[in-house]
Structure formats: C-alpha cells, structure tokens
Amino acid sequence: MISELRVNQRNKEKPDPKGKYVLYRLQIHRRFQWNHALEYAVNRANEHDKPLLIYEGLRCDYPWASDRFHRFIMESMQELQEEAAGRVQYIPFIEYEPGEEPAFYETLASEAVEVISDEYPVFIMREQNNRTAKECGVRYTTVDANGIIPLEATEKAAYNAYFFRKIVQRTFPDFYRAAPDNDPLSNLGNRESLDLPDKIRDGAERSRNDLEDISKCISRLPIDHEVEPVASPGTRKAAIEEFEDFIEHRLDRYHEEANQPDNSAASNMSPWLHFGKISPFEITRRVFEQQPGKWSLDDLVDQNGSRGSYFSDDPNIESYLDEVITWREVGFHFAWHEEEIDTFESLPDWVRETLNEHRSDTRPYVYTLEEFEQAETHDEIWNAAQRQLRREGVIHNYLRMLWGKKILEWTPDPETALAYMIELNNKYAVDGRDPNSYSGIFWCLGRFDRPWPERKIYGKVRYMSSDSTRKKCRLSGYLQRYDSLSQ
Ligand SMILES: Cc1cc2nc3c(=O)[nH]c(=O)nc-3n(C[C@H](O)[C@H](O)[C@H](O)COP(=O)(O)OP(=O)(O)OC[C@H]3O[C@@H](n4cnc5c(N)ncnc54)[C@H](O)[C@@H]3O)c2cc1C
Structure with a gap:
C-alpha cells in the first residue's frame, strides 16, 4: 500500500477513458525497482486496464546542462531501455533544441488516460510539475519516492537536524514498513503493444539511435562541453556494484573513517541517489542485513532525537543510516516546505544577524569566481578539493565542508559566497542541483547548525580551518592525487 502522504493529485481533471495508455513521466527516479511513483503508475494502469508507457525526456536548456550530466543521464537511459525490453514500453527523448522536449511530451500526454510523475522539491522539476498541473488536460499526479519519511509527513521545515531526527525516530518503523515494491513492473496487467503517432515513433527512434553513440550525440548538443563526463557510469549496475563494495569493505569502518580523505570509508x-538510480529503502534494507545478532524493527526505541543508538548499537550502521536518512532527508523536507531556499534571507535570524555584524571585517584573502574555479587560492587543501570537484564531480564530505567555509571567508560578503558555492557545486558536482546541495551549502553558513563562539568574518557561524583539518585528517595521498589540474 502506498501511503496517501506520497500521492499528490495536482489538478482537478478526470482521467480520460478514451486515452490509449497511462503515462509515467519519469523525471528523477530513474529506476524500475523500489520506486513508489512507478508502483503507483502500474496500479493506475491496472485500474484502467490500459498499457503503461514510461517516458523520459532530456532537455538541453536546463541550468548547468553539460556533457557531464548528459552522459550520466544517457547512460541511465540506455540501461532503462534494455531493462524495459519485453516488459514495458519505455520512450526516451533527447532534445536538440530548447522547446522540442515539452512539445514531444505534450503530444504524448494528449493521448494519455492520466499522467503520473515524480515529486521533487527543487530544480526544474518543481517548476515543471507546477506548470504541467495547470496545463494538463487529464489527471496529473506526482508521487514522492524521494525518501523514507514522506515529504508530507512533516508540517514545517526543520530548523536543525536534531528536530528532524526526533520525527525520524518517532515515525521511521511505520514508513519503513511501507516500502515500495522491489519489482512493480511484474504486476503490470495489460501489456498490449501501442500504436503511437508518427511524431512520437520518429522522435523515439532518433533518440534510440542517439543512445547508441552517446559521445557523438552529446557533441552536437547546445550544452556546456567544458564540463567533461566523469569516469563513474550513470547506471544502476554501477551504483549497486559500488554499494556492495561499500557493504563488504567500508561499512565496518564508516564511523571512524568516513571523514578521512585518504582511504575514505564513505x-x-x-551521485546515484541524486539521479534516482538507487533507493534509500534498498540501501537501508541492505545495511540492516548487516546488523549483528538477532534483530527486528520492533527493537528500535525512540531516543527523542539523540543520536548514538537508534538504528543500531553498531556505530557504523548507526552513523551511516543517520546520514542517509536524517541528514539526507532533512534537506528534502526543508526544500518541500520553504519556497525560498537559496537566498541569504532564507537563513535563520541568528545567522543573518551575526553575519551582518561582521560584514565589514577585513578578509585575509579575496578571490574571484574564476580564481576559485581554477583552484588558484593560496591553500593547497582547498585547491585539491576544488580539483577533485572539477575532475571527478565529487568532493570528499569533510573537505566539502572546509571548501564551503573558506569560500565564506575569502569572498567580500555572504551573498557572494553563496552565489559562488551554488555556481561551482551545481556546475561540477554530479550530485549537485539536489535539495542537499542547498542544505550542504547553507550549512556552511549556519543553517541546521547552532551558534558557536564568535570570531571575525564568521561571527557565531561555526569556523573550520585548513590547519585543524591537516591535524585531524589523513591527507597526504589526497593532496598528491589532486596536486595539478591535468586530467
Ligand atoms: C558545501 C557542501 C555542498 C554539498 N552539496 C551536496 C550536493 O550537491 N548533493 C548531495 O547529495 N550532498 C551534498 N552535500 C552533502 C554531502 O557532502 C554529500 O551528501 C556526501 O559527501 C556524499 O558522499 P557519500 O555518498 O560518500 O556520503 P556517505 O557519507 O556515504 O553518506 C551516504 C549518503 O548520506 C547522505 N549524506 C551524507 N552526508 C550528508 C550531509 N552532510 N548532508 C546531506 N546528506 C548527506 C547522502 O545522500 C550520501 O550519499 C554537500 C555538503 C557541503 C558541505
């Protein structure tokens, strides 16, 4: 049973019984497993006794569109196409010019009984869902498959992780029990093949050809070709392999060593969570399988928001699930409840007050966006983190915090710091443009945190330094690895 809290009927239109299929417009949850939205779409198709059509469009005009993200998404499309064969009709569409994709989608939607899509609280999906709900001539429903705690289960944005952790500990067992189906397509009733209009058939055919030679296709698109693809493929296969490697070799030292850049246990x-290739439910389930001793969900005891032993007495399991559930989802819930999440004004009162008081403090260094982008600061740790971001599309978590804190310190004012962080993170990070992009960046300026002893520039916002990072972390291999910009 899918919780009603996950299902958001976006308009008052009725399903059209004359429609040819139920349409699932895939926007973010790029997987056929453990996906509440796909499960709901299959249920609706069965209810109408109509075939299901899964559609995924790739626009070329979304902010920060580049070879890096296009390749990741197209590799995923290739994989979904293979998985769909013989089970369901999957239509990929790759846009060559702005406007092509919305027109293609509208043609598909005009023949649908109803349309189901993914809920997502940030980036183009948020605006796209709001707009489509108004324009769609049939019922348009979005389904929240983002996390374990449904977005509608909270009433307001949490101001810190402790507040949200209290909600997690109160509600987790019930929501976790309502996990999505592992293989919803196996329940699909009507598998008739569909006779689609020429325009759709031709568009899908062109895109299938494009998927055969991704590099060639990407090179022709009007997107940023300077942000190059990363080595990790955008496939579910790659996500599962990496995750199994983590379970086997790193989970048992996660608590102590996730924050060590050399030989990190993270x-x-x-990246795969962001692109919806793997579900937090399956991650959590697999981690629970590593619980020592006999164990059941009924053994979880609400700790009233304290961390340490809610999910497990094993500190590795406890810390990991606290990151995947509490820290990941607090950002989603925040973005769901707050329209404005990316401005200085959206920071808590105490943060704005203290940063305003320290606005005119002299900055020891001030860099331009270009200097940051090219990793041309005086600080070798910062430069190494930025090079990792440019080259691999990720930054080690501990260094990512330092990276953000130093941008606050080395820019003329907090607004500039935020603008630079958003630009660099979302342009280069594979996991960027996510609710957690904004929670991570704004955490550097105090969101979800508490006041600390006051100091220059930072005011009461928590300070971090490269010197203390050097003392706390094993870094020599990391620094060597990212010592030059060459690829
Ligand atoms: C300045 C800054 C920018 C950030 N930008 C992003 C971003 O664009 N996208 C993004 O997903 N995360 C972002 N984060 C949060 C965090 O850095 C990454 O989620 C984490 O480093 C991902 O690595 P991992 O998958 O190996 O994490 P692991 O330690 O293995 O944790 C597993 C999962 O838990 C979640 N998680 C872990 N740490 C955090 C955290 N601090 N906040 C929220 N969720 C967390 C992530 O989904 C992560 O994949 C940012 C943090 C900072 C300080």
Whole structure:
C-alpha cells in the first residue's frame, strides 16, 4: 500500500477513458525497482486496464546542462531501455533544441488516460510539475519516492537536524514498513503493444539511435562541453556494484573513517541517489542485513532525537543510516516546505544577524569566481578539493565542508559566497542541483547548525580551518592525487 502522504493529485481533471495508455513521466527516479511513483503508475494502469508507457525526456536548456550530466543521464537511459525490453514500453527523448522536449511530451500526454510523475522539491522539476498541473488536460499526479519519511509527513521545515531526527525516530518503523515494491513492473496487467503517432515513433527512434553513440550525440548538443563526463557510469549496475563494495569493505569502518580523505570509508552513493538510480529503502534494507545478532524493527526505541543508538548499537550502521536518512532527508523536507531556499534571507535570524555584524571585517584573502574555479587560492587543501570537484564531480564530505567555509571567508560578503558555492557545486558536482546541495551549502553558513563562539568574518557561524583539518585528517595521498589540474 502506498501511503496517501506520497500521492499528490495536482489538478482537478478526470482521467480520460478514451486515452490509449497511462503515462509515467519519469523525471528523477530513474529506476524500475523500489520506486513508489512507478508502483503507483502500474496500479493506475491496472485500474484502467490500459498499457503503461514510461517516458523520459532530456532537455538541453536546463541550468548547468553539460556533457557531464548528459552522459550520466544517457547512460541511465540506455540501461532503462534494455531493462524495459519485453516488459514495458519505455520512450526516451533527447532534445536538440530548447522547446522540442515539452512539445514531444505534450503530444504524448494528449493521448494519455492520466499522467503520473515524480515529486521533487527543487530544480526544474518543481517548476515543471507546477506548470504541467495547470496545463494538463487529464489527471496529473506526482508521487514522492524521494525518501523514507514522506515529504508530507512533516508540517514545517526543520530548523536543525536534531528536530528532524526526533520525527525520524518517532515515525521511521511505520514508513519503513511501507516500502515500495522491489519489482512493480511484474504486476503490470495489460501489456498490449501501442500504436503511437508518427511524431512520437520518429522522435523515439532518433533518440534510440542517439543512445547508441552517446559521445557523438552529446557533441552536437547546445550544452556546456567544458564540463567533461566523469569516469563513474550513470547506471544502476554501477551504483549497486559500488554499494556492495561499500557493504563488504567500508561499512565496518564508516564511523571512524568516513571523514578521512585518504582511504575514505564513505559509500560514494550521492551521485546515484541524486539521479534516482538507487533507493534509500534498498540501501537501508541492505545495511540492516548487516546488523549483528538477532534483530527486528520492533527493537528500535525512540531516543527523542539523540543520536548514538537508534538504528543500531553498531556505530557504523548507526552513523551511516543517520546520514542517509536524517541528514539526507532533512534537506528534502526543508526544500518541500520553504519556497525560498537559496537566498541569504532564507537563513535563520541568528545567522543573518551575526553575519551582518561582521560584514565589514577585513578578509585575509579575496578571490574571484574564476580564481576559485581554477583552484588558484593560496591553500593547497582547498585547491585539491576544488580539483577533485572539477575532475571527478565529487568532493570528499569533510573537505566539502572546509571548501564551503573558506569560500565564506575569502569572498567580500555572504551573498557572494553563496552565489559562488551554488555556481561551482551545481556546475561540477554530479550530485549537485539536489535539495542537499542547498542544505550542504547553507550549512556552511549556519543553517541546521547552532551558534558557536564568535570570531571575525564568521561571527557565531561555526569556523573550520585548513590547519585543524591537516591535524585531524589523513591527507597526504589526497593532496598528491589532486596536486595539478591535468586530467
Ligand atoms: C558545501 C557542501 C555542498 C554539498 N552539496 C551536496 C550536493 O550537491 N548533493 C548531495 O547529495 N550532498 C551534498 N552535500 C552533502 C554531502 O557532502 C554529500 O551528501 C556526501 O559527501 C556524499 O558522499 P557519500 O555518498 O560518500 O556520503 P556517505 O557519507 O556515504 O553518506 C551516504 C549518503 O548520506 C547522505 N549524506 C551524507 N552526508 C550528508 C550531509 N552532510 N548532508 C546531506 N546528506 C548527506 C547522502 O545522500 C550520501 O550519499 C554537500 C555538503 C557541503 C558541505
């Protein structure tokens, strides 16, 4: 049973019984497994006794569109196309000019009984869902498959992780029990093949050809070709392989060593989580399988928001699930409840007050966006983190915090710091343009945190330094690896 909290009927239109299919417009949850939205779409197709058509469009005009993100998405499309064969009709569409994709989608929607899509609280999907709900001639429903705690289960944006952790600990067992189906397509009833209009058939055919030679296709698109693809493929296969490697070799030292840049024990899941290739439910389930001893969900005891032993007495499991559930989802819930998440004004009162008081403090260094982008600061740790971001599309988590804190310190004012962080993170990070992009960046300026002893520039916002990072972290391999900009 899919919780009603996950289902958002966006308009008052009725389903059209004359429609040829139920349309699932895939926007973010790029997987056929563990996906509440796909499960809901299959249920609706069965209810109408109509075939299901899964559509995924790739526009070329979204902010920060580049070879890096296009390749990641197209590799995923290739994989979904293979997985769909013989099971469901999957239509990919790759846009060559702005406007092509919306027109293609509208033609598809005009023949649908109803349309189901993914809920997502930020980036182009948020605006796209709001607009489509008004324009769609049939019922348009978005389904929240983002996390374990449904977005509608909270009433307001959490101001810190402790507040949200309290909600997690109160509600987790029930929401976790309502996991999505592992293989919703196996329940699909009507598998008739569809007779689609020429325009759709031709467009899909062109895109299928494009997927055969991704590099050639990408080179012709009006997107940023300077942000190059990363080595990790955008496939579910790659996500699962990496995750299994984490379970086998890194989970048992996560608590102590996730924050060590050399030989880090982090899971590296964020790019695939961001692109919806893997579900937090399956991650959590697999991690629970590593619980020592006999164990059941009924053993979880609400700790009233304290961390340490809610999910497990094993500190590795506890810390990892606290990141995947509390820290990941607090950002989603924040973005769901707050329209404005990316401005200085959206920061808590105490943060704005203290940063305003320190606006005119002299900055020891001030860099331009270009200097930051090219990793041309005086600080070798910062430069190494920026090079990792440019080259690999990720930054090690601990250094990502330092990276953001120093941008605050080395720009003329907090608004400039935020603008630079958003630009660099979303342009280069594979996991960027995510609710957690904004929670991570704004955490550097105090969101979800508490006041600390006052100091220059930062005021009461938590300070971090490269010197203390050097003392706390094993870094020599990391620094060597990212010592030059060459690829
Ligand atoms: C300045 C800055 C920018 C950030 N930008 C992003 C971003 O664009 N996209 C993004 O997904 N995360 C972002 N983060 C949060 C965090 O850095 C990454 O989620 C984490 O480094 C991903 O690595 P991992 O998958 O190996 O994490 P692991 O430590 O293995 O954790 C597993 C998962 O838990 C979640 N998680 C872990 N740490 C955090 C955290 N601090 N906040 C929220 N969720 C967390 C992620 O989904 C992550 O994949 C940012 C943090 C900072 C300080």
